[in-house]
Amino acid sequence: MEIRQLGPAADLEVEVDLTRRAFGPVTEAGRADRLADAREAAAGGRYLAAFDGPQPVAVAMFHDMRQWWHGRAVRMAGVGGVKVAPEQRGRGIGRALMTELLRVIADRGYPLSVLYPATAPLYRSLGWELGGGLYRAVIAARSLASLLPADGPAQPLQDPPGLRRAGPGDAGEVIGIIGAVHESARHCGPATYDAATVRRRWLSDENLFCYLAADGFLAYGWHEGHDEMSVRVALAGSAETTRALWSTVGSHAPLARQVRAVVGPDDPVAWLTREPDVRLVSRWSWMMRVVDAPAAIAARGFPAAAGLAVGLRIDDAQLPANAGHWTLEVSGGKGELTRAAPQVPPGAPARLGARGFAALYAGVPMATLRRAGLAAGGGPSADEALDTAFAGQAFLLDSF
Ligand SMILES: CC(C)(COP(=O)(O)OP(=O)(O)OC[C@H]1O[C@@H](n2cnc3c(N)ncnc32)[C@H](O)[C@@H]1OP(=O)(O)O)[C@@H](O)C(=O)NCCC(=O)NCCS
Numbered sequence: 332m333e334i335r336q337l338g339p340a341a342d343l344e345v346e347v348d349l350t351r352r353a354f355g356p357v358t359e360a361g362r363a364d365r366l367a368d369a370r371e372a373a374a375g376g377r378y379l380a381a382f383d384g385p386q387p388v389a390v391a392m393f394h395d396m397r398q399w400w401h402g403r404a405v406r407m408a409g410v411g412g413v414k415v416a417p418e419q420r421g422r423g424i425g426r427a428l429m430t431e432l433l434r435v436i437a438d439r440g441y442p443l444s445v446l447y448p449a450t451a452p453l454y455r456s457l458g459w460e461l462g463g464g465l466y467r468a469v470i471a472a473r474s475l476a477s478l479l480p481a482d483g484p485a486q487p488l489q490d491p492p493g494l495r496r497a498g499p500g501d502a503g504e505v506i507g508i509i510g511a512v513h514e515s516a517r518h519c520g521p522a523t524y525d526a527a528t529v530r531r532r533w534l535s536d537e538n539l540f541c542y543l544a545a546d547g548f549l550a551y552g553w554h555e556g557h558d559e560m561s562v563r564v565a566l567a568g569s570a571e572t573t574r575a576l577w578s579t580v581g582s583h584a585p586l587a588r589q590v591r592a593v594v595g596p597d598d599p600v601a602w603l604t605r606e607p608d609v610r611l612v613s614r615w616s617w618m619m620r621v622v623d624a625p626a627a628i629a630a631r632g633f634p635a636a637a638g639l640a641v642g643l644r645i646d647d648a649q650l651p652a653n654a655g656h657w658t659l660e661v662s663g664g665k666g667e668l669t670r671a672a673p674q675v676p677p678g679a680p681a682r683l684g685a686r687g688f689a690a691l692y693a694g695v696p697m698a699t700l701r702r703a704g705l706a707a708g709g710g711p712s713a714d715e716a717l718d719t720a721f722a723g724q725a726f727l728l729d730s731f
Pocket residue numbers: 353354412413414415416419420421422423424425426427447448449450451452453
């Protein structure tokens with residue numbers, strides 16, 4: 332078996348064929364999306380195939396993304412479309428393909444990688460671990476049609492901001508505004524695509540209604556019919572714009588009965604409805620991998636109030652450059668991971684494998700990691716300092 336990259340000139344029908352066999356029927360629109368994703372990945376050298384003879388029997392790709400961690404963007408490889416032909420499964424092809432994909436991701440200098448697992452053991456064995464969720468809410472449309480006024484005269488709302496329809500030419504502005512919202516809200520987890528993908532997935536889709544404000548972006552449409560709306564993105568930097576975006580969605584009541592929305596777990600919309608009408612109905616877990624530990628720490632943000640210097644010992648069989656004794660220092664909103672001499676008890680460092688370190692990075696508390704068998708060593712004061720530094724309920728607003 333041979334694993335190699337497919338270029339944009341390759342016959343990418345294999346993507347559709349394997350998708351159909353792995354995940355079920357593919358619509359015409361889904362087919363076009365799949366091929367476009369595969370073509371873009373192939374053009375960027377991000378599409379791998381395994382061959383057993385002349386035909387590919389397995390493929391996997393990654394998207395070139397930016398992921399916000401405490402308000403700072405970190406380059407992230409969003410792995411998707413991992414599939415092996417059914418008759419070839421269970422022979423080690425999936426593992427070989429993912430091992431090579433991880434090598435390519437590391438070679439390209441991505442500090443982080445994220446994926447949505449259909450099955451976790453394969454990814455866990457290569458160092459990915461559950462990190463955060465994609466949350467879906469259901470909201471009665473009438474609740475959005477009449478939002479609560481701002482609380483108290485101390486902070487009167489400004490005039491409603493102007494919203495304008497956004498089109499394919501606005502991709503750069505959309506990415507900039509979304510990034511500014513994630514930065515100012517100090518979000519952990521959300522990611523953005525490149526301009527071509529934003530243009531294709533959102534701004535060129537005539538069934539997705541996209542709006543821009545100076546500090547906000549809304550993308551929504553009808554949900555499989557005429558009595559529900561579906562919000563793909565509603566992000567704003569101010570109270571006025573938050574209200575304007577959700578009111579626009581609410582204007583579809585009563586024709587639309589309910590609104591389905593992809594939101595963060597603490598989305599402000601839940602504090603804007605008169606009754607507790609925003610129900611989080613699902614959480615789709617994603618896994619992350621810290622590919623380059625020092626770079627991942629240096630690139631992300633940390634709470635300005637967090638200050639620590641703790642010893643860590645990381646075990647990482649797949650990416651040995653991450654392994655060994657480190658000192659993690661955090662101060663002034665920045666972090667640094669530097670090589671340290673091995674310590675001995677009682678100052679024994681907290682000990683984490685690649686999976687535990689990925690989960691810690693994503694904000695999973697040390698107490699959880701210890702009970703899950705993903706952390707050992709160290710002690711309570713280091714745990715508390717680590718929890719303070721990495722705190723955050725990580726969420727993504729996109730699947731891939
Ligand atoms: C998941 C998939 C990619 C694995 O490929 P594969 O070639 O069968 O996997 P391998 O033979 O390399 O096995 C790798 C490990 O994953 C485990 N594994 C494979 N398929 C599994 C499944 N369906 N459920 C649970 N574990 C699975 C194997 O047990 C093995 O672990 P082990 O070495 O500890 O026994 C393949 O089964 C597939 O294409 N499935 C359908 C599509 C899909 O679910 N893709 C994943 C999207 S995130």
